Amino acid sequence: MNNYLENLTSFHYPFITIVIIWLAITIYASKYAKPNSWISKLGMSLGNKVGPKCATKLPIVRKPKNKDQAMFGGWNCKNCGIEIDKYGKEL
Incomplete structure (x- = not known):
């Protein structure tokens, strides 16, 4: 033991x-x-994010569209379609 x-x-x-x-x-x-x-x-990146162009609130639970989003975070805006990094900036 x-x-x-x-x-x-x-x-x-x-x-x-x-x-x-x-x-x-x-x-x-x-x-x-x-x-x-x-x-x-x-x-x-903590806190709520909004789209940089259309100011649409981004969801907390996200569905990654590519492997970079899956590994490092980010969204695609549903309203205007741009890709956004996890800090809320346009890529």
């Missing part, structure tokens, strides 16, 4: 380290990265 607990805790250290590094990168990417940089794709 004691050996099992030692193996279990040795598994948790790399996992916790990876989670902490991922959180740090995500927070940095969402707060401080330039919008057009490669690291900004890893960030989070």
Whole structure:
């Protein structure tokens, strides 16, 4: 039983380290990265978004139209049809 607990805790250290590094990168990417940089794709965008041209409110639950939207976020506006990134800017 004691050996099992030692193996279990040795598994948790790399996992916790990876989670902490991922959180740090995500927070940095969402707060401080330039919008057009490669690291900004890893960030989070919170809050409601509206279409930049028609001001239509975008849905919270989205259906991605392509693989970039599926991996990095974004919408297609139902009203005017433009592609919008996760920060609410036109692509």
